[in-house]
Amino acid sequence: MLDGLTIAEKIALLHQHQPAVPRLGLAAFHTGCEALHGAAWLGRATVFPQAVGLGATWDRELLRAVGAAAATEVRAYRDGGASLNVWSPVVNPLRDPRWGRNEEGYSEDPLMVAELAIAFCTGLRGDHPVVWRTAPVLKHFLAYNVETDRDRIDMRVPERVLHEYELPVFLEPLRAGVVAGVMPGYNLVNGIPNHVHPLLRSALRAAKPDVVICSDAQAPSNLIAQFPTHAESHAAALLAGVDSYTDNGTDSAPTISRFTEALDRGLITEADVNAAVSRLLALRALTGEFDPSNDPYASIGREVIACDAHNRLALRAARESIVLLRNDSGALPLAGSVAVIGALGGQVLRDWYSGDFPYAITIEAALRGRLDEVTYTPGLDLVRLSGLDGLFAHQDWGSGAHTFRSVDDGGYLTVEEDGSVSTAAPAPDGWVVREQWRLDGGVVRGDRPGLEFRLERVTDGVAEAVTAARAAERAVVVLGNDPHINGRETIDRADLALPPEQDRLLRAVVAANPNTVLVLVSSYPYAIDWAAEHVPAIVWTAHGGQEQGTAIADTLLGLNNPGGRLPQTWYRGDTDLPAPLDYDVIGAGWTYQYHRGPVLFPFGHGLSYTTFAHGPLTVDGATATVEVTNTGEVPGDEVVQVYCTPHDWPVAAPIRRLVAFDRITLAPGETRTVTLTIPSWVLSYWHDGAFVAPAGRCTFTTNGAD
Incomplete structure (x- = not known):
């Protein structure tokens, strides 16, 4: 097909909105459809928990299933113009919990991010050996964790941090063969804009030669800040490896003009254009576009949208994502009369990358159907x-x-x-x-x-809340954020504190009724030092989608045994976090791997209504084995986490590093032998252009040994 295109037609295909070429039977096409935690921006769709909530499940199989459901619903919207090139997932590690887009990432740990991304992309891709259900694009390459001035900031990233922390989350999914493309971020890395960075070729294309590089929105035009003309900036991006240009909305004329000028000036050749267009056409071919008679997904219709199976999966995901942070003296499960307090107790909120709810169940409504006496006041x-x-x-x-x-x-x-x-x-x-x-x-x-x-x-909303709390045996205070306000795309958080009015409401309710449970529904961690000391039980969930209320009610009532674990560190209010632009994860002390101060709730933390015992851990080469027993009286999920602490590295070593994990379900009294595979790169450090696995002592532990 490439040989039949004129050079003008090829240049037109470089824009996000590719025109039809009727004489060749080539239909119009556009890159980009959002599917971060369900099909988005298309209309009604199954809405799963936010990505950070999916991360809290630590469940590869679940993420594969959620990816498959999201991709299936994207397919259902294909007759309405949905692109099968999905711009998901976000794989930037959650280095700084103040990042406005914290909700979009999975974890602060690169191994965990890579493994969950592979699982989610496997679902997006599908199981057919030839035709992909959708073609996933990873976001946002590289070192992207700041929203303020994101199109101008220059992240200075040391080589070790680049190769041990930032690159694996992109390279491992590419090597797994479940990713079609990568989107560069707006920022610069070590003085070079990501959209013209040599790592696009030397790292990404080395891992997958035909990977498509899709620009972020308006990023090609932003390059004018570093180049004399748009023709020169676009030529540089093409030569660096960018194939698809998301610029000026649906208006492709500026992009066409700039590349035409670049070609006329000899800044690029037709061969350079051919290489990009070939990759773009190959991406379209992946999803069966050019051979529809052999497309196994062609019959998918709108009936799959929010179907019973997807709704059940949404409930499972919401339940698995819940983390029990504190449960002092068995404050949970709930019983007796309950006062639900807080605006988020009566709402289920969308975020920027959500679909339209087919339905949404609030915490208050879900509890009202399960307990004899439930009152509700928003406290506003x-x-x-x-x-x-x-x-x-x-x-x-x-x-x-x-x-x-x-x-x-x-x-x-x-x-x-x-x-x-x-x-x-x-x-x-x-x-x-x-x-x-x-x-x-x-x-x-x-x-x-x-x-x-x-x-x-x-x-007075607080006074009304106090009255309600005094009249009930138990109070459930629901606090958190609206994903469209304060922390979100283009807006970072200034700190980790709860909004002062929410903190005031919580303290007043606890003073009125010490039998209070705090439910945090949030896109990111909070520094809740006072609550961690004074509130008997604390539950956290990311915004949980359409089944949020049911999942939380099930957990509060003991019908769901919480098995989620924190995907990132919850720091104390007095923690002196590094500056947002300090990207030296090792030197600055970012994440559980290198932070040496006390924390509120550590990475991997999460309680259960049962107890687990871990036997001795055996590590033989790349294999770790441990026996895990449910020593309690109810079934429960344990997330087995294996960590390594190096002792003899000649460079700064992590305090501990996650090297393997798995989520398992055990009946009361059940024992299971868990075998996990340890990737070689997590036992290595980067030095002089290669990973080095040094000889020397290394202590391996599981979370059960903490």
């Missing part, structure tokens, strides 16, 4: 705003962000495109979140001049 002040009718529930999200939800119609106060104000927004959403407001004294202000209202408090 009701206020009047001058010039507007009705009452509004006022929520302070911290960092100066406030929302106002109409009591009458449930909509959020928002600014329309024409500058008018309405309550038409069902939730804070959109690339520009117009439902956020500032509060200066008693005046509510928007981002546009003249948008201001005087606030009058009508009821």
Whole structure:
């Protein structure tokens, strides 16, 4: 097919939105469909827990199944124009928990990220030997963990950190043969923009020669900051290895013009264009586009969207992702009358990369169906705003962000495109979140001049919460974040603290009723030092999708034994974290591998309603073996984690490093021998252009030995 294209047609295919070439039977095509935790931006879809919640499951088989379900629903939308080139998953390790996109990653550990990414991509790819269900693209290469000025920052990454921490999460899935492409990040690494970085060829194409490099949105135009002209920047990107250019929305004219000029000036050759177009056509061929009669997925229809099997899988994923952080003196499971307190107890929130809920079950609704007496109060002040009718529930999200939800119609106060104000927004959403407001004294202000209202408090939400807590035997306080506010794409968090108003609500409820359970529904860790000392039971879940309420209720009531484990460290409030731009993971002391101070909840932490005993660990070469027994009275899931502590490395060694893991289910009294494979690279360090596995002592432990 390549030989039949003119040079002008080939250049046009470099843009994200590729035009049809009717004489060759080539249909229009575009790269890019989101499937981070379910099919997204297409309409109604099964919504699974956020990626960091999937990471908390430590369950490869589950992630493979979720990937398969997401890809199947993308296939179902193909008749509506969905691309089978999916831009998922995000494999950037969660180095800094303040990263605005923390919710999109799996873990702070590179082995765990690589293994879960392989599992998820296996589901996205499918099992057919020739035709792929979808063609996954890993995001975002390389060293991308900061949103502020992300298109201009230069991450200085030492060689060891590059090869031991950053590269494996991309290279291992590529070598596994389940990835079709990689997307570079906006930032620079060691002085070079990622979209023209030599590592695109020397690392990525060395692992998979035909890997397609898809640019991030508008990143090609951003390169003008480093080049005299767009023709030169685009030529440099093409020569570096970028194949598909996501730029200027659906308007391909600027991209075509720039490459045409680059060709005319001799900056690139037709052979360079041919190489990129060949890879793009090969990507399309992977999904059966050019041989539809042999496409095993061609019959998939809309009936699979939110089908019973996918809904059951969503519940399983939500249940497996829950982490029991604290359970003092058996505070859980719940019994008796319960007061559910907190706005998130009555809501299920989407994030930027969610599909539209087919249904959504709140914590309050799920508990109400299981207990004889359940009350609910959001714990929010009701206020009047001058010039507007009705009452509004006022929520302070911290960092100066406030929302106002109409009591009458449930909509959020928002600014329309024409500058008018309405309550038409069902939730804070959109690339520009117009439902956020500032509060200066008693005046509510928007981002546009003249948008201001005087606030009058009508009821005291904390006082109502205290009354409800006193009237119940137990209180369940549900706190957390809205994924569209504060931490999100383009916005990093300033710190790890709970919003002050949420902290005030929690303290007041605990003072009124010490039998309080804290449920955190959040995209990232919080420094909850006070709660960890004063609240008997604490449960964390990422935003859990459509079955969030059922999964949490099941866990609080003991119907689901929590088996999730933390995929990243939860630091204390007084922890002096390194600066966000300090990418020296080893020298700065990032992550559980190198952080030497005390932490609130360590990487891999998670409690259960049963107990487990680990026998002696045996390591023979690349194989680790351990017996695990459920010593309690109820079935439960254990995540077996094997760590290595090197003692004789001639370079700075990790305090400990995860080298293998598996999630298993054991009946009461059951013993199982668990055998795990240890990849060679996790027992090595990078030196002088290669991994070195030094001789010397290395202590191996399991989490059961802690």
